[in-house]
Amino acid sequence: MKKIICPSILFGILLVCACSTGKTVQPTPEAVQTEEPSLLATAARVVPQPATALPPTATSRPDVPYDLISQDSLFDFLTDLTGIQPYSGWRSAGSTGEAEGFAYVADKLAGYSYLSDLGMSVEQQSFPVFLTVEFWESRLYLTVDGQEVELPASGLRGSRYDTMLARNFDSDGGLNDSDRNPISAAGAILVIRDPEQLEALQASDVAGRVLFMNYALIDYFVSGDAYTIAGQLAGVIAWQPAGLVLVTQNTNQLGQSHGTVIGDGGVFQRVGFDPKIPIVYVRLEDLSPAGIMDWDDLAKIGDARLIWDADVYSPGESGNLIAHIPGADPSQAVILGAHMDSPNSPGALDDGSGCVVLLEIARVLNLARLQPPVDLYLVWFGSHEIGIYGSAYFAATHQELLDRALAMLQMDCLGYPLNGSHPHILAEAWSYGQYGDERLLWPDYLSQIIQPQDVVLQTENIYGLISDNSNFSAFNLPNLNLEYFDHNMMAQGRYDVHYLSYLHDPYETVELAQQVGDALEGMAKVALAAAVETGLDQPALRAAPVPRQRALFVASHTEPPDVAPTALLELGMALAWEGIDADLIPYGQTLSAADLENVGLVLLMPTLDYPGKGNEKWSAEEIDLLEQYVLEGGFLILTNTYHNISMNRLLSDSNEDSQLINILAERMGIRFKVGVLDAAIVESDSEHPLMTEAQYLKMFEDNGVPFEIKFGQVLATAQLHPIIALVDHGQGQVLVIGDIGLLVDYGRDARNLDFVKNIARYVAER
């Protein structure tokens, strides 16, 4: 379960809660600063909802086979999935393990003959992502009483956003090669159990030794000094130990470490070290075959030997697996989603639980020989953990489907509660409360429809990115995420969902999931209701008005799949609220004249691609079409970015293509210039309606592309440079935005949401 807390830019700083602006605010100072894109805004508020009247039941309503949902089946699937490449990355994003997961599901689906006869199609998509890791080998050998024993050990994933930091976890340090370069190291061990021991170390203590360190010292979910200690550890690594073994120990006590995000790399996602040494992690509990039952027993170890081999790719490759089950009425559809990738952990909870629920829906429909009332799409998304890429790519490449879909349900994910927490099955959604309508129509509908099955489904209004479902919000498709979790515990602000629910954890195994099997069964029943009852009832699930016109997001030359659906989420919602339906032209699809019909707004995403590719190129036809659109009265928004972006987070790759759009812009007297605007704050004193209540904005820090205009008006500046401007051209207008981050809402005192609302209203009233 990766929930993205809005404001998206704050990734790495999780734990947010909704405030009066409806958007998130920073967590209390002592809240833990984390790196992973935790996707879970603290449930700002549980907004009591008026009961939605259920439509009268149709007489010929088929029985929905809830009783066929089986925990045995769910856990058989889960055992198989978590058995993929154990201690070797499991189903890590963009890895062979993720691909094996897709193959496993495809193989299971192929066995459902009733669905195949119905015309079920299974399709695999593939797309690039910024950074992936392939774990070839990680081995640990301990010599105790002269006997050498091999024990399970895993490598670490490094940064998802910075290739320099990520290279520390590539055994030969070179990106994009698949050569095997195992590094092996051996030596006497040195155990570090507390900060005092670490502080007291001398170079002579460390050189050539294999360090065994208690992970709790650098677990930033429980230790406020984690980064300070990480800095000390980097200093110790400079003394050239042979290797480092991070040791976790399981505990269900609040405030104690149980290894959260160790597979993701923990502090090493931000902290560099030199020289490169092999680093692996082990569970203390797994050392018992060597006669090691507790920390004191580590003293029994004579020597330790490590072998580690991994490769980092930028860009990497990932995919989606899509099962389309034709419904009785193909003019509508329901989409169920889960993410296949696990964060270099067994991932029985995150998100193996979601993956097996989707498979169980297929198994049950096949067994019951029940055709869904409307088309049903079961989608296993790839590369969620590194940037919710899969759902972004799916949304971008299935625009027609999104317009005929009734709703989308993401299952991410089952959690295992720490002592003292009281989890519930939650349906989390981002309402239009920031527009005055806090109704949660889709969660409410399911919450009521599932009651007769003795499943209690709580609804949560969350103003922030939640999980893959959020990539559908820009396109006005009702969506929610299903999760088993105690939100109140997180709302206390001290702890994060990963830590509280055993996610991204070396202990999130099938055995742990089985202890909350009833919750998983309940979640599967909710998913079955979504798949079948929704199409039967056709409830009104869209809060926004019926669209009167269209907007077009053009990402034809924006290769990173997740940039548009994530960065344009707020704008898409604001447009929908004004009766404007947003569609997207995905990467590689050339804009056509037909695309521009009845379009009140065209937004050009930044020209942007991944490293190593030749330059993007706009065709003369595309440029002529776009200029003509403006000349004839259209409203065009030009956006730009100095850095590459993933999930509203800046990557270590700068955008060499930021001036390419000048081929169009210069026709309107606009020119993007070389360089970057190092600023974070934007101020405006313009009276223009686009800047009403939007005098103070935030941008992606140090990401503005400077530009100049021959005509028109500067609406806002950053460090005295134009950053937002409006230019008339023919009968139309062009709004220039030098940093796409200005369209993202940061909550707090920044008025970006007002700016976005102004744009939508301006387009609606033009």
Ligand SMILES: [Zn+2]
């Ligand atoms: Zn997840």
